[in-house]
Amino acid sequence: MTRMSLTTRMSLMFMLAVTAVLTVAGLSFNNLSRHHFKMLDQQALNEKLHSTQRILTGMNSIDQFSEFKPELEALLGAHRDLTALIIDSDGKLLFADPGPMNVPEKFRTTPNNNVWEWRDQEQMYRGVTAQAIVAGQDKPLTVILVYDVTQHMSFFETLERWFWIGLVISALVSAALGWMVASSGLRPIRQVTEVAASMSAKSLKERIPLAPVPKELQNMVLSFNAMLARLDDAFVRLSNFSADIAHELRTPVSNLMTHTEVVLSRKRNIEDYEDNLYSNLDDLKRMGRMIDDMLFLAKSDNGLITHENKSIELLEIVEKLIEYYRLLADERGISLTVSGRGSVRGDVLMLHRAISNLLSNALRYTPEGQCINIDLQQKGMSTLIVVENPGATIAPEHLEKLFDRFYRVDPARREGSPSNAGLGLSITRSIVEAHEGKIWCTSSDGKTAFHIELPSIGMRAV
Template identity: 35%
Template sequence: MNVRAWPRSLTTRLALLFALLTATLLLVVVLVQGSAVESHMRELDDHELTGKVTLIKNVLHDAEPSASLSRRLDDAFIGHDMLAVVLRDAEGSVVYALRPEFFGERQLAADSVLDVTTTWEKGGEKGGEKGSDESSKQYLGLETLVEALDSGSRPTRLRALVGLDVSHHLRFLEEVRKRLWIDIFFAAIIAALFAWFAAHRGLAPLRRVTATARGLSAECLGERLPERDAPNEVRDLVIAFNGMLERLESSFRRLSDFSADIAHELRTPVSNLMTQTEVALSHTRSPDEYRDVLASNLEEYERIARMVSDMLFLAQAENGHLLHSSEAVNLADEARALIDFYEALAEEKGVQIVLAGEASITADRSMMRRALSNLLSNALRHTPSGSIVEISISSQACLAMLAVKNHGDTIPSDQLARIFERFHRASPERHRHGEGAGLGLAITRSIVEAHGGQLKVTSAAGVTTFTLHLPLV
């Protein structure tokens, strides 16, 4: 069957398939039941025909010898309008005949086989009150030997040919078949209508998915499909579709926030560059003054370059293009090297850095040093004067853990989940502590995840702790 010939509508397909299945099942039932009814009718006709033969035998056996054969049989067959009987003697002469017109020439032949049931058909005759032309009739016949007493009270053997009109049974079966075919036709139509209605109602969630998908845009991603009234077969699709909308909305929101943040972050250095350049060009200056303006502009250019470089690094990490080498890295040695690097800044702020523990991992040394540097500079930026920044290294099972703990402002719990997002700062107070663009923690998390680890943060009672979980060597 050509698949293209089927309608494109799934509802119509289900309705047609259900109607075809219903018609097929009803047809099988009709055929089975029709065969059973026809077999039962045939058994009834055979039983009645055998009973008529038995009746003839009983009449001939029990009748008084003085009574004539014809009179005894006529009395016995009163009311048997569907019965035909022909009795013949040994020479083939007809001794008794009742409705012999029922029989055909083949049935009246002298060489008919005995005790074998036969069927035949004869053309209709004009009859009835209205003189309608009846259809041909069906007969069931049986020929056998019976014993009778002749006029001398001597037993004699006769050939009895008994015929039975079974046309009324056949007409009944034909009418039943016609009615059943009509019933099958209307049942298939009704089944198709019910199937179409059920499929139409059942596929309503799919239509809602389509309508929702048509109305989606970057400005309208908040719609969700109801999951309660969805059928079990479609509920997984509805859940997946709602999950997709949730992810799209979250991605678009982050993209929108990212665009706004990057525009805000770039606006300041670009504005500074334009202002300084306009001031420098407002009137003639000495070479030293121009040199100072260029040096100030260079600082802004370096800030923009760092921001672009960090954004490119994050883009490579998110797309799985962050290449790194693998070598044994001692976390304690890297931490001590960074402590030496930040020692002057720590002394300037009056902050002490303490290191404890040791563990080795397999990682890219430059990337891991960058991640640790981001955490340590972040801790120094937000630690008040006279406090301590603690770096503790430990190992457990197959993981190495490096924790950087500092005292300062507590990060609100609703901000902890977003603290690793680009350009995100937990509070305006933390924003004022430095000139960072808010990409350091996002870069640190990307580096840790690229090495198969996790970065976690806790903040309570003025103590904030960032913990790296990395596989051991």
């Protein structure tokens, strides 16, 4: 089933709203007008009736009726649409102006001052029936006053007919106006759609201008532009990541090919073949570690990392790592110190790997004869791990990007040893985030520190 467009629905809603308002207003005006004219007719009939009753009750006997007849004619004959009938108790017509009228019997006995309505074919009448007491008469006279309101009713019927015609025209006009207003108001949405439809890897820099957008849609446009910025950033990072992967894998593959070609260029003794195989093995191990790291990051990106949830004493992990890196540190005269303690829940091997990556990174950039300090702090709901080392200050614009894959502060040179693929900090961040923590870096006054904040024991579900 095809759904109507938003413009069509808004136009129909606008048309229905206008039609409903006009219908209520028109019907209300019609009913109020009818009621107003009815009240005017009733007032006029009552005034004529009271005047007639006063004349009739002023007679001393029915014999004087002919003397008062001119006065009645003057009173009741002034209105051309009024018919007046006076009937005695025997049903004899005593007075009829402008002439006799065949009033239905049921209206001849209607209680005093009750206005009744009567339709005779195309004619519409509104009248009142009352009684008048005459001196010397045992039974009262019946006075019937009837207004011919056909002209009024014809006016209202014409008014209603034109009202419905006008309502149809107004509905069509309002639908057209609603379509124009909706189309104009939804133009920014069409712009968003056009930009979204034209999006490609080469046009992610395009943005929707905010100036012509209505206030109600500015948040949507801002969100869309922000989404484009995130997509652009993610695409650039993905492109760089792909290029970096190719670059990182090209070196060991080239080494393997070169070594193999050299060895196969002529016959060699067994020792040369063994040396080539050992060299190839080193490159294969490096490639294997890189592939494992990339698989780990891919699982992290898709939320597939699962880990144990055991109670861990961080001091024990740090002391083991210090013992492991002690020999490498002593060769360069670098000292390793640890202070404080803290406990968290998590996976021992994963946290061991995260802290090991930070220590390895610190050793790589710490000048000879300096000191690396690991500080553990238990702070209420969280535990803080700080690995601080002296060295060159990192510019602020690089701090947030240090955890990107293959990111280099100085892209013109390769940092670290050949075994360093530039994935260690990315893996560390993935491990920390898998433990519901956060990691950041600070660098100033010749000191760089990596901070890891993890929930303390009891703050994470077991």
